[in-house]
Amino acid sequence: MNKTSVKKHNICVIGAGYVGLVAAACFSKLGHKVVCVDNNLDKISALRKGKVPNYEPGLDLIIKNSVRKSLLYFSDSIQSGVKQAQVIFLAVGTPSRPNGEADLTALEKVAFEIAKNLDSYKVIVEKSTVPAQTGIKIKKTIQRYAKKNIEFDVASNPEFLREGSAVSDFLKPDRIVIGVESKKAEGILRSLYSGIKAPLLVTDINTAELIKHASNSFLATKISFANALSLVCEKTGADIDKVSQGMGLDQRIGKGFLKAGVGFGGSCFPKDVDAFIHLSKKVGYDFKLLTEVRNINRQQRMRFVEKIKEELWILKDKVIAILGLSFKPDTDDLREAPALYIIDMLKKEGAILRAYDPQALLKAKKILDKVELVDSPYKAIKGADCLALITEWDEFKNLNFTKIKKSMRLPLIVDGRNIYDRKHLEKLGFKYIGMGR
Numbered sequence: 217m218n219k220t221s222v223k224k225h226n227i228c229v230i231g232a233g234y235v236g237l238v239a240a241a242c243f244s245k246l247g248h249k250v251v252c253v254d255n256n257l258d259k260i261s262a263l264r265k266g267k268v269p270n271y272e273p274g275l276d277l278i279i280k281n282s283v284r285k286s287l288l289y290f291s292d293s294i295q296s297g298v299k300q301a302q303v304i305f306l307a308v309g310t311p312s313r314p315n316g317e318a319d320l321t322a323l324e325k326v327a328f329e330i331a332k333n334l335d336s337y338k339v340i341v342e343k344s345t346v347p348a349q350t351g352i353k354i355k356k357t358i359q360r361y362a363k364k365n366i367e368f369d370v371a372s373n374p375e376f377l378r379e380g381s382a383v384s385d386f387l388k389p390d391r392i393v394i395g396v397e398s399k400k401a402e403g404i405l406r407s408l409y410s411g412i413k414a415p416l417l418v419t420d421i422n423t424a425e426l427i428k429h430a431s432n433s434f435l436a437t438k439i440s441f442a443n444a445l446s447l448v449c450e451k452t453g454a455d456i457d458k459v460s461q462g463m464g465l466d467q468r469i470g471k472g473f474l475k476a477g478v479g480f481g482g483s484c485f486p487k488d489v490d491a492f493i494h495l496s497k498k499v500g501y502d503f504k505l506l507t508e509v510r511n512i513n514r515q516q517r518m519r520f521v522e523k524i525k526e527e528l529w530i531l532k533d534k535v536i537a538i539l540g541l542s543f544k545p546d547t548d549d550l551r552e553a554p555a556l557y558i559i560d561m562l563k564k565e566g567a568i569l570r571a572y573d574p575q576a577l578l579k580a581k582k583i584l585d586k587v588e589l590v591d592s593p594y595k596a597i598k599g600a601d602c603l604a605l606i607t608e609w610d611e612f613k614n615l616n617f618t619k620i621k622k623s624m625r626l627p628l629i630v631d632g633r634n635i636y637d638r639k640h641l642e643k644l645g646f647k648y649i650g651m652g653r
Contacts, residue, residue, distance in 0.1 A: 284614020395424025446652025
């Protein structure tokens with residue numbers, strides 16, 4: 217489509233977290249005028265100075281260019297953001313409560329603030345991941361507190377962004393899903409995305425909300441299936457990588473999300489699985505399949521630690537080098553990172569821990585204690601009794617293992633992501649332990 221034919225909109229994105237910041241930046245790249253609002257004054261101040269709080273490849277450059285072109289602004293005022301926008305995206309946090317239920321407190325508060333400042337027709341769009349029927353509650357909240365006779369629409373537009381490739385996922389998505397109640401809202405959202413070539417699915421709001429939870433839960437199920445299968449492979453002498461490859465060649469299955477390892481983490485899969493389990497129970501269905509998906513994921517972390525214990529016997533005072541802290545490569549996100557759970561278990565065993573991550577060290581310093589954080593993988597590995605690979609950063613795939621062999625106290629590698637060649641490492645004199653290999 218000719219870019220000059222794309223209608224531009226004034227957009228307000230409330231929430232400058234991982235999702236909100238990427239959405240705000242990418243909408244501005246498409247030529248829309250965007251204000252990104254957050255109540256964290258330090259974050260807003262940093263963004264105004266060009267400092268992006270989270271590592272996401274390509275995001276800082278888009279923000280810099282859009283700010284320079286006066287297409288992207290940052291503010292701490294919901295009132296100002298709401299009044300100048302026609303489309304308002306809600307991208308606030310929806311963390312898990314102890315029972316797995318999504319905590320929608322922030323979302324309700326923002327809906328109340330929008331209602332107080334509603335002065336003309338707006339489309340209010342859920343971008344945060346929320347349980348089905350949340351849109352109904354947002355609409356009721358706004359109706360309850362807004363001035364009378366002001367027209368508005370509530371819609372759902374779930375995000376399908378992967379940290380580390382979020383910019384590409386936004387601008388070149390597999391699909392765009394919009395849940396709407398009116399043709400007017402549908403037309404505006406279609407126009408908003410008209411600069412992106414991708415299948416666009418229009419549904420009702422409840423269906424759009426459920427698509428996000430169902431998608432993430434299914435992907436988590438594939439990961440947990442591969443991890444459960446890896447245990448069977450170990451028991452039978454099979455190789456999980458080859459088994460997964462053979463399965464993935466079947467087009468009905470596909471190769472994605474069949475890699476065995478230490479389990480999934482991050483801000484989406486664990487939270488969304490918990491929320492879907494809770495929602496299902498709430499409507500009268502015990503989703504036992506997802507309960508087991510969650511159990512398998514937790515067990516993988518324990519299996520990884522047990523592999524280290526089986527080889528080293530007593531972990532007290534053993535030096536273990538942790539490579540990788542973020543929950544996946546190309547992000548500095550530590551939320552629900554498997555490394556944090558593994559580190560906690562190793563500390564309880566009395567191990568001495570040194571850790572390195574290419575991007576997550578600054579965040580790790582704020583939450584980890586009794587772990588020596590170093591600025592290179594070789595510093596972490598020197599004198600170690602075990603190299604524990606947890607996050608599959610590309611940097612770790614090209615290490616000098618001849619050098620590492622000489623520097624370790626014991627040449628033991630426990631590969632939590634199966635990124636290394638067993639035969640090559642064993643030829644160099646290492647003891648290699650993988651997941652399902």
